[in-house]
Amino acid sequence: MHEAASTYLISQVKECNGHYIMPKIFVPLHVVMISSCIFVGIRSITTEGHEQAKKFGAEGYEMRTFSRDRQFLENLKLGEGVKGVYISIDVDCLDPAYAPGVSHIEPGGLSFRDVLNIPHNLKGDIVAADVVEYNPQRDIVGGMTAMVAAKLVRELCAKMSK
Numbered sequence: 001m002h003e004a005a006s007t008y009l010i011s012q013v014k015e016c017n018g019h020y021i022m023p024k025i026f027v028p029l030h031v032v033m034i035s036s037c038i039f040v041g042i043r044s045i046t047t048e049g050h051e052q053a054k055k056f057g058a059e060g061y062e063m064r065t066f067s068r069d070r071q072f073l074e075n076l077k078l079g080e081g082v083k084g085v086y087i088s089i090d091v092d093c094l095d096p097a098y099a100p101g102v103s104h105i106e107p108g109g110l111s112f113r114d115v116l117n118i119p120h121n122l123k124g125d126i127v128a129a130d131v132v133e134y135n136p137q138r139d140i141v142g143g144m145t146a147m148v149a150a151k152l153v154r155e156l157c158a159k160m161s162k
Helices: 047-055 063-073 112-121 144-161
Strands: 008-013 034-042 058-062 084-090 126-132
Touching (some): 063 112, 084 112, 126 144
Parallel strands (some): 034 058
Antiparallel strands (some): 008 034
8 A cells, every 4th residue: 555645654563483573574474463554644545545455454544634533643552462563654754844855745744743743652662663765866955854864763763772
């Protein structure tokens, strides 16, 4: 379910044979145990995208309903048997006012604080994370997006080290 105007991904990952498995890595199915997948900050999604998400059991939270969904998203808890979460932040989930240096610019995205509130308030451990979709060729505002991406990495690492 990759759409233009990417999303903030949270996958709850179960421990399997002492290893944490991340959803972006292709491994034999008997090793991967993802109990849920949440996409936050969707701004453009097709009917096919909705159907694909439903097929794979992913939950999508669009920006048009973010104010209604905020309380839930900022207070996520891990499900039964879940050892931690894998968080992938596509920098283009942010509004271009906060992060113009991305390949797929689309207005109406999350604020920097909206993004940080989710991992900061998460009731559970982050076992792995990434920050993706930064495009230095489009970062025309004095490296602003690079600073935003670096701050996101720093905050995720700090949360993981606790």
